[in-house]
Amino acid sequence: MAVFTPVTLDDLSQWISQFDLGKAHAIKGISSGIENTNFFITTDSGEYVLTVFEKLTFEQLPFYLNLMRHLAERGVSVPAPIANHEGSIINALHGKPASIVTKLVGESQLAPAPVHCAAVGAMLARMHLAGSNFPMRQGNLRGIQWWNETAPTVLPYLSAEQQELLTQEIATQNAYAASPDYAALQQGPIHADLFRNNVMFDGEHLTGFFDFYFAGCDTWLFDVAVTVNDWCIDLQTGELDEARVRAMLDAYHAVRPFTAAEQAAWQTMLRAGALRFWLSRLYDFHLPRDAEMLTPHDPGHFERILKLRIAHPAPPLFGNH
Template identity: 80%
Template sequence: MAVFTPVSLDDLSSWITQFDLGKALAIKGISSGIENSNFFITTERGEYVLTVFEKLTFEQLPFYLNLMRHLAEGGVSVPAPIANRKGSIINELHGKPASIVTKLAGHCELAPQPVHCAAVGAMLACMHMAAEDFEIRQPNLRGIAWWNETMPVVMPHLSDNDKQLLTTEMAFQNAFAASDVFKELPNGPIHADLFRNNVMFDGDQLTGFFDFYFAGCDTWLFDVAVTVNDWCIDIESGELDQARVRAMLDAYHEIRPFTAEEQIAWQPMLRASALRFWLSRLYDFHMPRDAEMLTAHDPAHFERILRLRIEHTAPALFTTAG
């Protein structure tokens, strides 16, 4: 969500005439994130979010945008893509694919309490179930195949200790992905990046999930692990907060009960989630791209989390009584 492709109000004013949104009144770049160019825009009809896609192609984008449309129509609170007068939700701007979606109300909750974690867990379960019948299938592009491709790229930049950690964990994850337990894990479309800054709240009321542009088909448990590893930790240490973990998992489990195989896979999946984001942050840190307002995330954060998930047993996914 950094700005790689600047868009002026004049640019927007001419481009937006293909939509029934009235005249463009204002545009403001969004500074957080590192993948796409995002803007808050205001028109005569209201406020929206414009995204210019920097990596995703015209061929890949139907999965993401139609998934958002499918979820919105299924009652899950996510930004809904806006079609132009020809019915297209993917259009070209400055030679790149672009889209407009509705803007969610509220703000990001950056200091979540158990009540917020429970709301996120419940909606995540609803999202997985609502997406189960989504017809387009696209793999998680930042899944294990990408981890194996990225490992040799970042390896020369690591200390000996970090090289050992990465080598050992990749061997573990490759073996786990080939296991019978992994093959039995429920799967389907997942958000894959449901951090605190991708969820909106109005007070304690969850108003929606957004930024689906890392979504793909993978195990639902991986999505839960990604979410727990951000929402339910002490940011400074990376340690799990037991009350927040329990609130999120119990709320999810009440709507979409976890399976016995998921219980076995829980610890490996928490490690997998930490590994995925350690690798992506290493890549972005050591192979930076030019952009307005871009600040790369610190890779050490997820290195700490990965070491903690290896060393310490996480709370059970569900209790036998559940």
């Protein structure tokens, strides 16, 4: 885990008095995530998750936390932020913004079967629909503007072949994002990071999505692409498992039918989802931040996925199967 800001039980005991949660009894670091410092905490009133935000600011955080509250109020299983006595859901801890949210039950399903992928697809569609009337707007902070800003910083570390792949894919995505076809895609708040370790299951029952701190407004299809590129692949090769892809897409389509414009954009969007995480992993690998414990993810994983999505068309969103 990345521990950028250590928090002791004594620190927590003083800080938590502003909440109606009773006394703090335990705090334990969570062994995932490289953007924030996360802890499980135990209080008189139960177990919760404490997050100290390392990059997001007090000004940026209301979007994420209010989105979670909005979704929770509409029946989407996500952690609900806990307000303090003053009604604030964002409060300073060690000079950084922090929040407490409810803890989901279950565990991550790291070896998903089609039944798990179907559950994720259906919940993702419900999440998109529930967020469609969320009043706050914030762009995807790891979207195409960030890709264009970040690519030049990692290019010097890459081989000539990798430089060509990255440069050409950025050009492809820039051209597509400027097209009328892209403008026709449905948009709204997206999770943008719905990997296997950000979903909880109790057996085959999906108990919730969490870690919304990459969320932003973007195309819903990009969210689907990011999710398929993690849930529906062989982790060793990056190749798609058609049974899992079909299960996820069919379940999503049954809740929110895909459009013809989305069908036409599907292959390009899968490449976009792979590019986004290849680029962020390249950045974290070659330009790491100091942290107490930080192991960057392998950038080669999403480089392989991007090459596969370019070379081999994926199953369609709907029809022809």
